[in-house]
Amino acid sequence: MPRVRLQSIRLRLAEAQNWRCCYCASRMTDTRNNQLRATLEHVLPRDWGGTDDEDNFAIACLGCNIRRDNVIYRCHIQALAIVWNWPEAQVIAWFQEKHNARRRCRPAPSA
Structure with missing residues (x-):
């Protein structure tokens, strides 16, 4: 999927989630190199058969996305x-x- 499209999906979903992580509910940012940066999270991971379709994405902070x-x-x-x-x-x-x-x-993980 083109990077520009992923960026627009990430921003749209972040707005829809009120810039809150889907796991820890922390307020996220759009700043690079920040543990609270909003990242695209595959709800069903690609390793498990998940796709890059928009309905398989949620927004998670970088820290939670890495831990998951x-x-x-x-x-x-x-x-x-x-x-x-x-x-x-x-x-x-x-x-x-x-x-x-x-x-x-x-x-x-417990919130």
Whole structure:
């Protein structure tokens, strides 16, 4: 995806989230080299089959985005269960099957 398009998505989503991180709710900035810089976060990581579609992005501060890496948190499992209308166990089984049970799910970080 072109850099200019990613920049416009990042700014639009930051405004929609009131410049708050989706994980820690810290007020973010648009300043480079700052742990509280607003970054695009893949809700479903690309390693797990996520896409660069705009509806797979949220805004997270740089610190949270780095800490999350490509882990699927329990809150993501719960959200997908609602969206897909599946039991949580079925969503977890889908991830395990898709990724040969090599990845792990862990609880979301406390705010």
